Amino acid sequence: MREINYNDLVANVAKICIDANYNLGQDVIDALQKHLATEESPTGKAILQQIIENAAIAREGVFPLCQDTGFAVFFVNLGQEVHIKGGSLNDAIAEGVRKGYGDGFLRKSIVADPLRRVNTKDNTPPIIWTEIVPGDKLNVTIAPKGGGSENMSEVAMLTPADGAEGVKKFVVDKVSRAGGNPCPPVIVGVGIGGTFEKVAWLAKKSLLRPVGSRNPDQFYADMELELLDKINKLGIGPQGLGGRTTALDVHIEAYPCHIASLPASVNIQCHSARHKSFEL
Amino acid sequence: MAEIIKLTTPLDDSQVKKCRAGDNVLITGPIYTARDAAHKKLVDLLDAGKPLPVDLTGHLIYYVGPSPTRPGQAIGSAGPTTSYRMDPYAPKILQAGSKGMIGKGEMGKGVADALQKYTGVYLTSVGGAAALIAKSIKSSKVVAYEELGAEAIVLLMVENFPAIVSQDCYGGNSFVEGLKKYRING
Numbered sequence: 248m249r250e251i252n253y254n255d256l257v258a259n260v261a262k263i264c265i266d267a268n269y270n271l272g273q274d275v276i277d278a279l280q281k282h283l284a285t286e287e288s289p290t291g292k293a294i295l296q297q298i299i300e301n302a303a304i305a306r307e308g309v310f311p312l313c314q315d316t317g318f319a320v321f322f323v324n325l326g327q328e329v330h331i332k333g334g335s336l337n338d339a340i341a342e343g344v345r346k347g348y349g350d351g352f353l354r355k356s357i358v359a360d361p362l363r364r365v366n367t368k369d370n371t372p373p374i375i376w377t378e379i380v381p382g383d384k385l386n387v388t389i390a391p392k393g394g395g396s397e398n399m400s401e402v403a404m405l406t407p408a409d410g411a412e413g414v415k416k417f418v419v420d421k422v423s424r425a426g427g428n429p430c431p432p433v434i435v436g437v438g439i440g441g442t443f444e445k446v447a448w449l450a451k452k453s454l455l456r457p458v459g460s461r462n463p464d465q466f467y468a469d470m471e472l473e474l475l476d477k478i479n480k481l482g483i484g485p486q487g488l489g490g491r492t493t494a495l496d497v498h499i500e501a502y503p504c505h506i507a508s509l510p511a512s513v514n515i516q517c518h519s520a521r522h523k524s525f526e527l
Numbered sequence: 528m529a530e531i532i533k534l535t536t537p538l539d540d541s542q543v544k545k546c547r548a549g550d551n552v553l554i555t556g557p558i559y560t561a562r563d564a565a566h567k568k569l570v571d572l573l574d575a576g577k578p579l580p581v582d583l584t585g586h587l588i589y590y591v592g593p594s595p596t597r598p599g600q601a602i603g604s605a606g607p608t609t610s611y612r613m614d615p616y617a618p619k620i621l622q623a624g625s626k627g628m629i630g631k632g633e634m635g636k637g638v639a640d641a642l643q644k645y646t647g648v649y650l651t652s653v654g655g656a657a658a659l660i661a662k663s664i665k666s667s668k669v670v671a672y673e674e675l676g677a678e679a680i681v682l683l684m685v686e687n688f689p690a691i692v693s694q695d696c697y698g699g700n701s702f703v704e705g706l707k708k709y710r711i712n713g
């Protein structure tokens with residue numbers, strides 16, 4: 248057993264909460280630059296320019312990228328030979344969130360109950376997806392998720408007869424109906440297969456991949472590019488005000504599924520596509 | 528898109544009439560923030576024929592819920608929130624003398640009609656450009672409904688605050704026109 252200190256974990260979690268909310272990934276910035284060069288709409292261009300400038304200002308560490316600093320969603324790979332000394336994994340992550348969102352002047356956007364709606368005032372609890380993996384390392388990724396784009400997400404239980412065409416239609420329709428609400432340009436996460444809950448998780452997980460990366464399976468890599476092309480023909484454009492840049496990328500993750508099912512999901516990520524990781 | 532229009536608040540009709548859907552503007556002067564709860568209170572007062580705690584004449588209302596303010600700063604990050612939630616209130620606010628609002632996403636038909644009737648303008652600031660927008664806010668001061676906390680009415684002094692005319696006083700709508708212009712069928 249390899250031991251990892253609880254307090255080290257808390258400190259590292261707090262650090263990535265802040266890091267993610269102030270430092271936009273270079274993959275996203277590169278994609279924005281690329282589209283700035285090709286966007287035909289003058290309004291669209293001006294918006295992309297502002298988003299790029301915004302990232303530079305946020306990087307100075309005073310103003311977070313967006314005032315909605317999100318639900319703190321974590322993906323954890325826990326090596327089965329790791330033991331956390333001094334407390335539990337989930338407690339350490341929650342404490343890290345409390346510290347990071349406090350020290351980083353990040354907005355507290357979580358209510359303790361979905362219907363009674365009293366703010367928890369420290370942005371906890373986080374959402375934690377843990378996978379136990381071989382080895383003695385602990386890898387933690389945060390993906391803070393804003394409300395505007397999360398609200399524009401959906402799961403559909405399609406039938407096997409719907410096939411690839413049915414999935415593509417579902418995805419494009421969803422992005423089309425979302426319009427300007429999720430702060431386009433967006434990154435479209437798509438899950439295909441598994442079960443009802445697994446497919447939503449797949450879409451969210453796909454958003455962790457760098458913008459511009461393709462699914463290793465050529466079949467899905469081709470589908471990603473086909474969907475990206477279709478979505479960027481919709482004309483929604485930056486902020487929904489018209490243009491060619493509606494999505495920066497489409498990521499698909501697939502999983503085996505039941506002979507009777509074809510689950511599909513869309514999880515939309517706004518351009519404030521924040522994620523940061525650490526390994527202990 | 529013409530060159531950037533400079534707006535100095537409070538606005539008069541002639542400034543509003545210069546704004547066409549698709550134009551970029553830079554706003555300088557005072558603007559008020561208000562979200563759902565403050566809107567409800569304001570409209571309740573209007574319905575009861577009572578005076579408002581602030582004079583809205585010529586003013587723009589910004590739909591915003593900023594991140595916490597650091598010591599020494601005027602405000603935290605301060606990008607727009609989704610506007611359609613204010614659809615039920617906005618026409619009455621315009622009727623009371625406001626010249627428009629700033630938010631993100633399309634506003635409904637009732638609002639579009641009111642913009643024409645009362646000569647108002649709906650501007651969008653860029654969702655997620657919250658740090659850039661914060662830089663243009665020079666001061667902030669709670670002026671009404673302090674008890675609402677984050678939803679209180681705050682007076683912001685802004686300088687070259689960037690926004691885009693998205694629904695104008697002529698019925699122009701950038702969401703509709705933009706989509707039509709850039710959609711590729713097939």
Ligand code: SF4
Nearest residue numbers: 313393395430517655
């Ligand atoms: S959708 Fe994203 S960019 Fe837009 S307000 Fe929410 S977190 Fe910010």
